[in-house]
Amino acid sequence: MRRAIYAGTFDPVTNGHLDVIERACVLFDEVIMAVATNTAKSPLFDTEKRKQLIEENIGHLPNASVEVLDGLTVDFARKRNAQALVRGLRAVSDFEFEFQMAQMNRHLAEDIETIFLMPKQEHFYTSSNLVKGVAQFNADRVKAFLPANALAALQDAYSKQS
Numbered sequence: 001m002r003r004a005i006y007a008g009t010f011d012p013v014t015n016g017h018l019d020v021i022e023r024a025c026v027l028f029d030e031v032i033m034a035v036a037t038n039t040a041k042s043p044l045f046d047t048e049k050r051k052q053l054i055e056e057n058i059g060h061l062p063n064a065s066v067e068v069l070d071g072l073t074v075d076f077a078r079k080r081n082a083q084a085l086v087r088g089l090r091a092v093s094d095f096e097f098e099f100q101m102a103q104m105n106r107h108l109a110e111d112i113e114t115i116f117l118m119p120k121q122e123h124f125y126t127s128s129n130l131v132k133g134v135a136q137f138n139a140d141r142v143k144a145f146l147p148a149n150a151l152a153a154l155q156d157a158y159s160k161q162s
Contacts, residue, residue, distance in 0.1 A: 006086040007034040007073045011043040012150040013054045016123030020088040023117045025061050034069035034076055044132060044157055057147045074109040089116040090124045
């Protein structure tokens with residue numbers, strides 16, 4: 001079985017993330033979206049909420065699942081017998097960081113490959129941080145970039161901050 005891990009903070013999950021998971025599900029027998037706890041990023045949503053938002057959007061993908069990741073992605077991948085790490089690559093600006101991470105992961109686990117997948121063109125400039133930056137002023141302006149449940153969660157979170 002060819003298993004891959006698609007790890008990220010997913011705070012919140014975007015249509016770009018969902019595009020990448022759909023592409024990965026074509027290439028692999030099983031893909032686990034690993035929701036990283038990553039407190040260094042100060043996520044807006046807690047880990048369980050991010051996991052729930054993803055689960056609600058990947059139910060149509062029989063070979064996709066969601067788990068929480070706490071620790072190194074390569075260690076998580078090893079425990080799940082994964083052969084690859086999937087990374088979304090939006091633009092050239094992503095490449096340097098992703099390249100460094102892929103090289104470190106190769107150093108830590110040379111038997112686990114990193115696979116870069118590009119989302120559709122309309123998602124090239126979308127990131128969770130960019131979406132949150134706009135949504136805190138007007139969440140309706142980012143609805144093209146988010147699944148409906150993530151948009152509702154953002155609207156709810158920012159209405160409570162007002």
